Amino acid sequence: MKNTRTLGALGAVLSLSLALAACSGGDGGSGSDETGGGGGAEDNTLTVWAWDPAFNIYALEEAEKVFQADNPDFKLEIVETPWEDVQTKLTTLAQSGETDQLPDIFLMQNNAFQKNVINYPDIFADFTDSDVDFSEFPESVVAYSTYDDVNYGVPFDNGTAIGAYRTDILEQAGYTVDDFTDITWDQFLTIGKDVLAKTGKPMLTGQAGSADMIMMMLQSAGASLFDDEGNPTITDNEALLAAIDMYGQMVEAGVFVEVNSWDEYINTIVNSNTAGVVNGVWISGSIQSAADQSGKWAVTNVPKLDGVDGATNYTANGGSSWAITPNGNEALAADFLDATFAGSTDFYDTILPASGALANWLPAGESDVYSEPQAFFGGQPIYADVLKFAAEVPSNNTGAYYYEGRDAVSVAITNIFNGTDPKVALEEAQSTVEFAMG
């Protein structure tokens, strides 16, 4: 019996210590990277979270090499973290106050930047004391990561929207890409119907229930779902009504074909099931994955809304910025970003041809690499053109409730297509957002 008791006690102690070991193991495992990075001032390692090995992680690796030229013992520790995980991790760490487990630098979607800065100011270090010259970036892009006139992010990839069209399909219908330059959406619809009748192909495709297109149209007129004080302006929003109306007309006419998922959307492009694409310039990566379509694409600006004040032919979708955290390494992190993403033409010259990562940093556009003709786009120097578009993009007020607004509008669009009166549907969307904010 004594034996049994000893065994029992042993079991208790063992399982407890196992549990403790598991706890400390967890802490040590995830903490060691950071303490490795944040340990001492003389330590030259920075931890970074980014998500795309072919794109932003590749850019980081190149930036590391550029910075190592002057700082030989500098090292980056890149942790591949999908965007959804970055957001979840940041939220969890900030909410629980475990900010010492943050990396030194992380990449953030521009659309989510305001939300995170406003809700979790503790996880951001600002760039006030750094040498980064924000006037060298387009104003509309810097606005995403600026809150109360303080800069919290160095813009990375460019979300400037392009209208990319299949010249061979347009030719069959008797059009050229010039017919799509500086036009309005009304003209686009008219030409689109003609192209559809002659070739059987829609002008555009997109994900059903996604508000991407609407949001791009909205931003092209300098409008957004929120006013300057952050109140939702979904009802009585002239630009939004015009955008939804135009979108509806295009879908109804078959000029814009809705598909259900992102993969299907990409397939319509790759399988030549659409005559054009309107999206952020990053879509050029997917376009170029269809090698057999080389030379058959041309890029121009996007159509503008008719009869809406401030409408332009320029807009943006997506894009991301680098943020730094107040973990003791913010000076080094800011220096690193300043010397690379905000200060090295050589760096952008390397990453552009290899990954299509188009700079937001305006001086990079002066480099020869940007004005090189792109064979895939029929010899057009599209990157130089897109940088010209980028400077014209009106800024978009995202605010802390961007996703609520955008999702509510997506639901409204679905309901409108199912027969709900647009005014009623948008009022519902407005009250949904107001409820979420309340």
Added chain:
Amino acid sequence: MSAPTAPTEDRAPGAPPRGTKESPGRSKRVPLSAIARRRSLTGWTFLIPAAALIVLVNFWPMIQALFLSLQTGRGTRLSWAEPLWLNYQRLFEDETFRLTMSTTFIYLIIQVPIMLILAMVLANLLNAPWLRFKGFWRTAIFLPCAVGLVSYALVFRQIFATDGLANDLLTQFGILDGPVNWLGQTGTARMVIILGLLWRWTGYNMIFFLAALQNIDRSTLEAARVDGANGFKTFWYVTMPQLKPIILLCAILSTNGTLQMFDESYNLTNGGPGNTTMTVSHYLYNVSFRNSPNFGYAAAISYAILIIVAILAAIQLKVGDKRD
């Protein structure tokens, strides 16, 4: 789906199993002998570590979540709600919560009965003495459970894409005139999710039933046959009553699992079209991580789910546990 928890509440841990149903009244307690006390102490020693861990990592966070659900504010700027139950009151005004709740109940009401009946039929077929290649069938039917939730949801999304396998086959055989936008309409999108759930979970429940069937004493079945009962009567009057506890377990587990369903809603339809296929858990995730984080309200939603699961489980226990 969470792990099954053994229904042990009515028996004090460590106490020797009681043969007769005596009430655990304190007044009638008989002093334990030295050996019994030592034995009970050993039992407790074994139990304490696990119990302490459960309290620490399970119950304590639940209590914290309860406190959290009484607070409002975005991000880390939380303060006590005014009045305290504000977040719960909010639930009743929340259109999206109402929509996602009713969607979840549609899944529950349609999917769980079909799945359990199907699982029962399959289990009986697999248990039939005349069936050959039993191991093969059993594996084939159970295999979907080994597939990750996300991956099967993605495969289903591919199959039911507008240019997917389902449309190809159905138009090929002339059942459909043209491709159907399965995931683009509320009714069909919900149907696809239910189909997915059936495919993924029927085998799982079947294994429970099969195990229970194999534990049934053959002599009871033979007795029924001797008494002249036909196949169905034997099943209904002899087999079913003996399966009752396991049916109850499966019903509770499935109800619980369906109410907490997230992966299918997130990956298969992403809640669309117009949020009409979104489950409550998906909405809960959006409130916490996609939208401007409102953890107080998110905690209130999770408590609402907890309360509903508890009520449904209680009803099922009441209905299913009629001992005669």
